Amino acid sequence: MAKANEFVKEIADIHGDFPQWYTDVVLKTQLVDYGPVKGTMVMRPYGYALWENIQRELDGRFKATGHRNAYFPMLIPYSFLMKEAEHVEGFAPEVALVTHIGDNELPEKLVVRPTSETIIGHMYSKWIQSYRDLPLLINQWANVVRWEKTTRPFLRTSEFLWQEGHTVHATREEAEEETLRMLGVYEEFSRNVLAIPMFTGRKSEKEKFAGADATYSIEAMMLDGKSLQSGTSHYLGDNFAKAFDIRFLDKDGSHKYPYQSSWGVSTRLIGAVIMAHGDERGLKLPPYVAPVQAVIIPIAMHKAGVIEKAEEIAATLAKAGIRVELDKSDNSPGWKFNEYEMKGVPLRIEIGPRDIENGVATVSRRDKAGEKFTLPLNDLVSGIQNLLREVHESMYAAALAFRDSHVKTVKNMKELGDAVNDNCFALSMWCGDRGCEDKIKEEFQATSRNMPFDQSPVGDKCVCCGKKAKYKIYWGKAY
């Protein structure tokens, strides 16, 4: 881990702010390819399989909390975007517009959705009449388009895949509760599935979603000490309800505006996985989302019985629900070792004449590359299942230890600057003024990440202006 971090620092120094190894790894491991249009990506099967596993895990959690999936159109009338003042201002500069069909100009421009609050708001105003229609708990899996100026595979692409939850509640309290519940789902998912510890908390006014009353985020620390906003959950108040005239008749017989939440995570999570766990050898995928959890590499394939044994083991593991792949290609074993380590496959199982003779398989863990040990063939399924769990736990522990050692509590601007320039997050008190946030951005290229729910103070003065502090907040350089 330490070695990987040194490597990242070194590369980061050479190539500016963004580590080149990241792009190299993404391309070499065949997660994605560049698309023909700048800033778009083609998700290759290996990368898409990773996304499918993330989807499946998340979707199960959404269902378990009472949500249902639906789908809304990709094209949105431009006028919809205009209905919520802050929302237009936030998104208009980066939306793609459809202006023509063939040679005919459209009477009204269409927006390729950058997010779906507006079209969903429009539909919800038709769907919701009574308090009996609430709460309305809906999620959408979709693609969105945001034309950012600079793009990075997974971290910031012109088009990306995500899920967006859009809920409607009769009361403010219920909507706020939902906002925090889903933030909690994201945190739990990150910890138990992606093996990434997240800082959860509220974003500053400056950093919040255009049109929201409050935005909460999960923030992950990458191995170069930078922050990646990995998911957000917004409390929308009644802003969109008023803009789209969503009203319900309450028990007391009066019309009321409901309160809403929206929340989303995207393919950016794949970027988080790469940069929170990966190293100079390539990917290090957390077992519960790895497209291939264990790869079987037959040794001396031409010798009698080797292939047959490897196939038998593959079938046994697959039957037990382990995502297993047998590589029968005629590449040399050494080549295969490097290939699957680069691709981040958590476990490698070697099976050769020597193993068969001894009734074992030779196994190696990606998170502890180089170490080899043996497992008895007669109990391989539980052996592999235990190892997958252990790999997950040690990956989480390593990420947490790294993060803990890269957070510094700071009292003044010098300490804050030193911390973020030393690839750390800074935790400080803050007066809450936009001016101080702007100043920190200007001086150190660091932005506020979020304000943790545990607001027990680490001082009483703002780190920047020295006035009485209102909040405890994390700062960091971010992707």
Added chain:
RNA sequence: CGAGGUGUAGCGCAGUUUGGUAGCGCGCUUGGUUCGGGACCAAGAGGUCGUGGGUUCAAGUCCCGUCACCUCGACCA
């Protein structure tokens, strides 16, 4: 949009200064030998040199235009 850079085989590049047969590495194909940490031998396939025009007996190379992409600064899941 401001500054800089690059376009030559699937990928990475040399060749451009000084115009003269289109090259190298990896990958790919075929055959053989190998196989416990990125194997080796042999034979092959693969090119409108980003693009349009000009100069010249002759242009990847020189001149003019144009397009695309990359890096760095202002916006962002």
